[in-house]
Amino acid sequence: MVDIRIPIGLMFSILGVLITVFGFVTMSNADMYQRSLNINVNIIMGILMLIFGAIMLYFSFRKKKA
DSSP states (O other), X not given: OOOTHHHHHHHHHHHHHHHHHHHHHTTTOTTTXXXXXXXXXXXXXXXXXXXXXXXXXXXXHHHHHO
């Protein structure tokens, strides 16, 4: 049986890391974040995606052990 949580977890984890790194690299660019009230949305969403991916991977590997 195919467990869809592994590819989804990997995809969200990888994208979360990439978006978080992009947010840290572009943190000094004030013009880029002017439209979002100077909130670095890339860091916030990257961390949330990384957490979601890690949760999916955790539940996937926990199910295999049981």
